[in-house]
Amino acid sequence: SPVAGAALIMRDLALIALLGAVCASCGAAAPLRQPKVVSADADGVVRTTLTVAAARWDAGPASFMTRAYNGDVPGPTFRLSAGDTMQVRLVNDLGPDDADYSMNEYGKPNVTNLHTHGLHVSPEAPGDDVFARVGPGMAQDYTIELPDSHAPGLHWFHAHVHGSTNLQVQGGLVGAIVVEDDAATAPPELLAMRDLVLVIQNVVLDASTAPDPIASIPAAEYLTGSAMSLDIEYGDAAAARNFITVNGDHQPTLDGVAPGEWVRLRMVQAGHGPFMALHVPGCAMALLAKDGIYLDAPRDVPFVTFAPGSRRDVAVMCAAAGTYQLEASTDGDMGEAGAFGQLEGVVASIEVGGGAVSMSLPTTLPPRPRYCDDLRAATPDGAFSVNYGGGGGSYVNVALILVTVAAPAAVVVLNAAVWACGLCPRPLSRGLGCCRCRRRGRCAAAADDKAPATATATAATAA
Template identity: 35%
Template sequence: MKSLFAILLSFLLLLYPANYAYAADATDSIGGPCPYDAINSAVPSYKTYAEKDFKNPEEITSNNGVLTTTLTVKYGDNNIAGCPVHLRSYNGKLVGPTLRVKPGDTIRINLINDLPPQDHPDNHQTNQQTDGGCSYEMETETNNEPHNFNVTNFHTHGLHVSPSGCSDNVLRVMKPRAKDGEPAKEYMIEVKVPDDHPTGTYWYHAHLHGSTALQVSSGMAGALIVEDKEEDKIPEIKNAEEKIFVVQQIVYDQKGEIEDYKPFVPTGWGKSQRHVTINGQIVPMIKMRPGEVQRWRFIHAGIRESIQLELRNDRVQIPLYEIAVDGIALGKLDSWKNSPVELEPGYRSDVLIKAEMLPENQTEETYLLSDKATTSKKLTGGQAS
């Protein structure tokens, strides 16, 4: 690496030890451009997709008390670790845009469901309802089998807001067009954030019963930040550069697609040898100046597996100073010196990180942010085999 007169931090999320082969079923045995192989940093192609500069997701900020945006749900064609993937998405990307608001703001989203027609739309029994001038379809009956993967809705995870009408309503049904050639259907969402709402790190994602796991595992998730936090008045926090980590476990078969729930068995993720992504990136790198302080907002946007985060320089663990959990400020620095920061699906953790000073005659240092190996007994998805 060329000297950049900075401390280099590369985020290498190492999942459970890949000492077993993926038990491919008859469908997977067809093969494709995305084999179930672990990433190999020794091959020339690795540098074409890994260890690129860290990028925060695209950001949309409220203006004069209102955040207005459009989210288009459609198939997106992207690349993960050199593999072409064709997955359901927000706006065609691997991660949704960050929505940044303040207490008292209103979030107005025009959600366009531009997915293909659903084969069996009658799996969701609905009726039309009207609430405060907003008309919407409400689910009245469904089943507990995976179904209707092209039907969606919208949930703000962690916000204390209305769960009814056209707000954060997880029973609302947003169907795609009924027939090919018809225009995509549009749905208005309006979420009013209370004036006294706690500020912090939240997130949003699809949440329709029967298709939640498949859509979230395709990348249909994004950060939602309620800002103007009390601790932002502290100079070290206020002046710290912010990094948002939407940590995802994006699932896809050997064809780069996901059209069923076969990969979601308890040990499916580990056996697939897929790699955790951060904002859609593989092993991104952050460059910091010696002594610089940054604020990192971690969001576990996966659906099953635990993540145990720790920052190391060789064998020495570097403290992550936690200042908030699930959006709630701790009012103190909680230093994780000898244990990892635990993230279960849906968890959020805000930490401060300070790049250490460089030894004399040294121009750079590399740290690894990794997922500490998890024993089978601690796997949220079940016991490893």
């Protein structure tokens, strides 16, 4: 009918206009924006709400629906001080999961929770409890207390429901956490630097080009198993369907850098798989911290390498005016890590111009607390080995770990989520904080059993 035909024409015109707007955003580099900042009140308490809901991510080469905190990708940056308390209400406004969902697909893609990755805090509820499950329409209150001795450094937060962690994290449920430097102990050269957060992600929308389609998030996974259409609209048909973003934007530009200025980049590798080797050709780069732990002094490096989930603090200085690029390259010495794949391409640009300034690097960096002591020269009291193995195909978010334990240990803690009953001849159950065994017809703690000289156990643990 004429009415139906007119409606179709209007729909097509609207789609063309939308694609044109997306394509226009592809042609011009976005300025490097900083995520919204959440910090503590005068009483040292952070009070905020993170609402998980469907939102459109205009990432540059593509615009698509995803899951986001408060409508933003990435979520806000928490800037904290040692001794602060985080009071976070996590609200799940996602729709219900598909009741007919296949066991071979992502498990419960719309169930979520909150994990602070790297903080030296309690894993028990109502704190950083990775076992919490916040279903659609539900909410949970977290209270996470930083000790007064907490080291300054860069960490991050993300969704951590096992079975859908990869899907939700790669989709944008991430954010940075900065524990600020103490002005009384930080060198003035460090405090004088411009301080920028870079949350780096690799977006995978095309499984045909992914090294491991099962571990990636192609459109089909969203369209067939997510209860929420990905609704991808590509701004440029020639653009790669897999690309890198910084703070939610593709290849943004850091403007206003003066020749000779040292700029601090706090980088979070919030991607889902490949390693990264980053450098800035033509500029000096010094490594300041790894995974939220300061080095003794800045270290000149040609590349900085890091895996998904890790963090790197670097200082970058370009001596002359010009346009420089922060690149992910395969030229870095990745060692065995290169076997797992690397990201390549321009990550961001740096525009350097104006009058030159004179800045210097500090000769030392802030002291580390006792729990971050350098143990390389320490004499160990004992040892155990963890050998990675397993086999047969690809599995989402799961590794098979082979643990060899030397006596007299009775229980080995692999991480906050797994206790291995390696010395239990007949394991009854495994759970956080316990490892119970069946002995003489009753249950007993593993420590009560006489352990053999060595024992071996296997446990499945989330990656």
